[in-house]
Amino acid sequence: MTTPAPSSKSLRKGRTAGKVVVPKATPKRFYGHGIPGVEVGKLSGKLIVVEGADGSGRSTQIAQLVAWLEGRGHATVQVGLKRSTLVSEELDRAQQGNILSRMTLSLFYATDFADQLENIMLPALKAGFMVLADRYIYTLMARDLVRGMDEEWVKNLYSIALVPDAVFYLQVSPQELVQRNFAKNHALDFWESGMDLGFSRDMFDSFLQYQRRMAETFQHLQKTYGFLMVDGNRAPEEVNHELQHKIDSVLAGRV
């Protein structure tokens, strides 16, 4: 049995009964030359990035956003750091030995990012999906900059990236981050504590110093990349409400 196509009149009536709003298309661009051969005009989906330190609530926020978006009829895809088919395993293994130098680590992460950009993000955006990125190039850039790498070099490296439709930076104080990390794992991560930098042999101390520097670097990058700063010290629902409100504007093509 086939269902007859609904008339435009019945569609208008259906506004409250499961009508799905088609997002308004807005022009997209790469930060630099981008990926050779990609027609940005055909990328009809939206790229939404959530940035913030470990413990800032990124994954909770993204999970809630996915449920909310799917509830409203939008198809979603999630990406994040170290999730590429190409290098995620190797990168993980190399990091466990703590033997990577900063340049190698930086390029390894850039490879991981590029693989996901070309094989997941761009095809999904072309198909009209909402792509939710649990961190993007900004964390990678901030990590490199905190490690003393040349800003122009880092910016050139990531000129392949697509400019997202929205970037939310969840701001949480380093002290609060420590508490949230302990509540979850009772431990701090070697790399998230910046132990490779040798600030302090005391991991707690190093974590605070490293996160403070990362926050400062994000403030600096904010001037160029214009993230939306979101106060992440509040209750998760309150934060999510703010994100939804802003994403609504993105879908309506107002941003």
Next chain:
Amino acid sequence: MKTFAELGFAGRLIAVEGIDGSGKSTQIFLLKRWLELQGLRVYFSEWNSSELVKSATSKGKKTNLLTPTTFCLIHATDFADRYERHLLPLLRAGYLVLCDRYIYTAFARDTVRGCPPEWVRRIYNFAALPDMTFFFRAHLEVSLQRILEGRPQLKYFEAGMDLRLSSDPYESFRIFQGRLLEQYLAMSTEFKFHVIDANQTVEAQQSLVRQLVAANLELARYAGTKN
């Protein structure tokens, strides 16, 4: 960009470049033997050989997962690992470092694959320039013959099949190597390559390489420890 000598390193880096089948690996091997037999401190490093990165690269190549962008970045990762962990410390310690392929291989290949040359060059600008670069210039047909006779099974990326130049791997390989040769020739003057006519005998080439090395580097400075 500066050479290691210009940057005040105690060691010196010698690189060989050329298309597949130009005979550069044979030449750098013979150069290495000559230096070693004089008791000099020598280290040899090959393109795409970092233990850490190799498994990812070979997986990417086997499954044809690499795009021009990731091909470039993964090779840059491999280079960075060797550069920071082996080349730099050894050059600081006064070694003669011999490299079978250096950043020019990336410049040539990635550009032919369609990456913007400026982007690729800036990625590699953390690396100092070699103190001497030998470019083995052979007739395209001679190089092709050497490869095609010895190893008839061409690999996908080696033959540039990802560029869709031809559905025939041999034809694709010819076109790809031809384009790489053009890139090398274009860089030859800019980066002051010592161009060696690779159509000569192995011995004639090696003799020239050794003379040039002896004339340009004060080899006695790289003598090993006495005990």
